Amino acid sequence: MGAPHGHTLHFHGHSWLHRLPAHVKLVALVVFMLTVVATPREWYPVFAGYLALLLLLVATSRVPPTYLAKRMVVEVPFVVFALLLPFVATGPRTEVLGLSVSEHGLLGAWSLLAKGTLGVTASLLLAATTEPRALLTGLERLRVPTLLVQIMGFMVRYLDVVTDELRRMHVARESRGFSARNPRHWPVIAKSAGVLFIRSYERGERVHLAMLSRGYDGRMPR
């Protein structure tokens, strides 16, 4: 099968950040995020410091900044919300570029944008420098309940299989002249999603059978 290999978030490399144990990186990320969130939004220089720290890490990790930038699209809904805030929020108003905006909203938008962007960049950097499997081992070392780690493990394992199935269904639809541009065609997409769900469910049953056949008794061997 000609599926694209590897996980799209991971950027292969050998920098010190790549080599750092996953559990250290996980703890560092959580500490960083909590600190960022807890920082009062008016402490502008501190935020500049956070950004400088992140940029320094990105530089030493040798992950191309464009690689991270492309994956930051995930933040777009928050950006849109942040941009709307100054217009919909109440309180004293001020002028920016000839537009009347809420001072409160402006500060809120800044805080959301700054904290969000820092968080997303840091998470992407973790994903780019750590293999999914290493992340799972890291979580295990941090004593995250085994059942949760296992569920995540199955997710990592079958993500490619399911995406591949999705892609094949997409190709099969397009090959019969379907295009999803018209909202009237959306029900077809919904049905495909339903079929994908059922197929994945049935695969789950087959995987379970294969596990039972090798002596699985409900607990993962450790």
Place this chain on the structure above:
Amino acid sequence: MIPVLDLQGVAFAYPDGHQALHGVDLHVHQGERVALLGPNGAGKTTLVLHLNGILMPGLGTVAVSGLPVTKANLLEIRRRVGIVFQDPDDQLFMGSVREDVAFGPMNLGLRGPELEARVFAALEAVGMAEYADRPPHHLSFGQRRRVAVATVLAMEPEILVLDEPSSNLDPASRRELADIIRSLDVTVLLVTHDLPYALELCPRSVILSDGVVAADGNTAEILGDEALMKSHRLELPFGFVPSSRV
């Protein structure tokens, strides 16, 4: 001698009332390679799931090397009967090839160097030892099928049951897998409707049709019996003459 597989009058109906097996009698002796042939819907997969107690017969008995398939014996039965399922993506569910091959032996209680040795020997047997640390989804389909065989070999089964092992393989992978199967010192039940593959690997064939054993004998003779083949919806590929291969 006690047969490795001993099925007597195995009958089974699914909860929805569909009767898949109507009394199957089958014996497989140690060291044999037997092909289980039959058209789609003949009950082949249902029969396979009886061999390690995933399904329990409504009537009749299944025994593996003298040990009856019962709830109490399940773990030992599943060690003795190694089933390789059709889709390797169903069989390889761990993050790396090594962990996947270790899964079965670990369920049997193996740990440490003994486990390592088992895993390595099984991977070596299918020529995949150098891929031990790779995630299964980064392997080619043929490689994944070979690893799927290794996951079962690592349990040191008495009988290896292969469900449609040649499906979706290109001719080279197909031949490589055949070489591997021939090189193994284990009893094999090959479930397939790939008749040339059955002829290549198995001296003896059993036809399962409509939930009963319709024929049991020399593979070349069975494949050469046109009337028999036709009555059970089995067809040789165009231009294939069974006697030319033996």
